Amino acid sequence: MKKCRIGIIGENNLLTGAILNRLKSWRFPADVIQIYRNDDPSQCEDIDCVVAQNEILFICCRCEKHKELIEKGIAAGCITIDMWADTNDDQICIAPAVNGNRIQRNTHYVKLPQMESLQLIQSLAKLQEHFQVESITVSTYQSLAKADFDACQELKEQMQNYLHEESFDSKYMPYRDALNHLPVLFNPLPQIDCFTPEGFTCSEKHLDTEYKQVFGVDVPVYATCVWIASMRGASMSIQVKLKDTCTREDLIEILSKGDSSLLIDDIEHQMYPIPSDVIHDYRCFIGRVRCFDEHTIGLWSVCDEIEMLSANGVMAAFIFVNNDWLREG
Numbered sequence: 001m002k003k004c005r006i007g008i009i010g011e012n013n014l015l016t017g018a019i020l021n022r023l024k025s026w027r028f029p030a031d032v033i034q035i036y037r038n039d040d041p042s043q044c045e046d047i048d049c050v051v052a053q054n055e056i057l058f059i060c061c062r063c064e065k066h067k068e069l070i071e072k073g074i075a076a077g078c079i080t081i082d083m084w085a086d087t088n089d090d091q092i093c094i095a096p097a098v099n100g101n102r103i104q105r106n107t108h109y110v111k112l113p114q115m116e117s118l119q120l121i122q123s124l125a126k127l128q129e130h131f132q133v134e135s136i137t138v139s140t141y142q143s144l145a146k147a148d149f150d151a152c153q154e155l156k157e158q159m160q161n162y163l164h165e166e167s168f169d170s171k172y173m174p175y176r177d178a179l180n181h182l183p184v185l186f187n188p189l190p191q192i193d194c195f196t197p198e199g200f201t202c203s204e205k206h207l208d209t210e211y212k213q214v215f216g217v218d219v220p221v222y223a224t225c226v227w228i229a230s231m232r233g234a235s236m237s238i239q240v241k242l243k244d245t246c247t248r249e250d251l252i253e254i255l256s257k258g259d260s261s262l263l264i265d266d267i268e269h270q271m272y273p274i275p276s277d278v279i280h281d282y283r284c285f286i287g288r289v290r291c292f293d294e295h296t297i298g299l300w301s302v303c304d305e306i307e308m309l310s311a312n313g314v315m316a317a318f319i320f321v322n323n324d325w326l327r328e329g
């Protein structure tokens with residue numbers, strides 16, 4: 001198997017480290033793995049040089065050079081894996097754990113779904129395969145791992161201030177450029193990213209758009225996305241309306257065969273997944289499976305959103321290497 005040179009462009013954050021660890025733990029055939037700090041101008045100043053030095057690029061940031069990096073990477077034949085893409089473009093999302101077969105020899109750009117979209121996609125992949133889904137209603141509970149290092153540090157400071165009976169405020173939540181900043185400690189914040197004119201947040205629109213893109217279906221996703229005071233691990237309460245009829249036994253049998261998800265559902269022994277139990281695993285864990293009626297089902301899903309996203313990026317890279325689809329030189 002051919003070895004290659006890999007560049008990871010991002011800040012000093014959890015995602016960059018998770019990609020590096022996943023490449024090593026899965027023994028990815030790389031000669032060199034170089035991390036470029038986008039918040040250090042000297043490391044990404046010459047984009048042409050960054051592109052020329054690497055055959056695979058992981059883009060893990062939304063820096064001002066994000067678009068230029070992608071455009072020059074594609075033009076040079078460099079495999080460009082966008083870990084933090086903008087949904088508002090014409091490119092179709094690919095979730096390698098679910099629809100990696102969309103990656104072909106002439107593919108040079110892979111746009112991964114946002115973290116919350118990827119969790120929903122992996123959680124419902126088997127159901128989408130076996131049933132006709134009519135609609136999805138989902139509430140997401142996101143940790144600050146999706147935000148950034150400063151937001152996580154701020155939560156720690158808020159906890160310390162509370163324990164010392166001191167006041168606390170926020171500079172970073174619900175997002176860095178928000179009109180008003182609100183403390184997430186003791187306050188679930190129903191706003192991830194900015195609002196659209198229709199009253200949705202960008203994350204809520206991502207869920208609807210990216211689910212449809214990955215599965216190629218016209219299934220509406222009605223989402224509410226919420227920040228919670230947690231450092232890592234994402235949860236979802238999912239309700240799915242089916243055109244078919246089903247029973248809980250049907251669901252258990254189908255969900256137990258998931259490739260990118262794992263079923264933990266034993267109500268007699270109070271067993272269901274919680275985020276702290278799945279840290280450093282790339283799969284989604286599903287539990288609390290139930291039928292509200294013969295057409296409507298409920299699920300609970302948790303994941304380590306950082307590991308899930310990083311693993312999908314590395315899966316995409318493996319597809320290119322295993323098929324010998326890297327550029328020459």
